[in-house]
Amino acid sequence: METDKKDKLIIALIIGIVIVLSHNFVSSQKSDDLVFENISSSLDDKKQTKLINNNDNKEKNEKATIKKIHISGEINKPGVYEINDDYRLEDLVNDAGGLTENADLNKINLALKLEDQMRIIIPNVNDKDNNENNMTSQLISPINQxxxxxxxxxxxxxxxxxxxxxxxxxxxxxxxxxxxxxxxxxxxxxxxxxxxxxxxxxxxxxxxxxx
Incomplete structure (x- = not known):
């Protein structure tokens, strides 16, 4: 009888130890999960912030490289146009609806590479005052702001x-x-x-x- 009590006591003690160890293990696991979640959340926030900064920098760089040209004269759609770095006068003329029937093709260089802030006036074929030798410098002039x-x-x-x-x-x-x-x-x-x-x-x- 005394032996049975001792055995029961030992079993109860073992069960108690197992319960305590299980509780500690679960608590430790939850703590690890919480730490992992916090770390993951922090990394996600950093990635998101970096992505936003990269997008902002990309947008700023794109704005900084925008070039604009003003074209008028014998052109179907005169106005200010945004151009790419590799644009030639021919590309701008196409964007502006093409030349009018009065445009003087002999006095413009359609292969001319364009620069930011240029003002271009397409000459009229009937304008006899144009100096053909100086046509490029006369009709294409950067604006110095x-x-x-x-x-x-x-x-x-x-x-x-x-x-x-x-x-x-x-x-x-x-x-x-x-x-x-x-x-x-x-x-x-x-x-x-x-x-x-x-x-x-x-x-x-x-x-x-x-x-």
Whole structure:
């Protein structure tokens, strides 16, 4: 009888130890799972943050590389167009709806590689004042936004006038000759000069003043 009590006591003790060990094991497992979840969550957050930063940087880089060109004159859809790095004038002309029937193909270079901020005026075949030898420099002019100095068309010398878009030697002489008899009272008066119409005025209006 005494032996049975001892055996039962030993069995109960063993069962108690097993229960305690099982409880500790389960608690430890839950703790490990929680730590793993926290680590996984932290890694996911870092990956998500890195992905967002990469997307932001990609978007900033794309915005930084955007190039824009203004095309007008004998073109079907004049305006400002975004271009790729490898764009040629021919590509821009296609984007702008093609040339009009009055465009002078002999005075433009469709293979010309384009640069940011260019202003392009497609010449009219009937415009006899164009200097064919200087056509590229006259009709394609980058706009320098960092230079706030404007040209006073009443006082500028010939060389200064020739820094304006589409103003070659012949047109510069015409401006000087005109103002010797008629002072420019407003910038629009420059359209009274022979060879300077609305399209050429639009190209230079932001670069000229009268004093």
């Amino acid at each position: 960092n230079d706030n100095k404007k040209v006073d068309i009443n006082t500028a010398d010939k060389s200064e006038l020739m820094t304006l878009p589409n103003i070659g030697e012949k047109r510069a002489d015409a401006i000087v000759e005109y103002r010797q008899k008629n002072k420019f009272n407003k910038i629009e008066d420059i359209k009274n000069v022979s060879g300077i119409g609305d399209k050429y005025f639009d190209a230079m209006k932001d670069m000229i003043v009268v004093n």
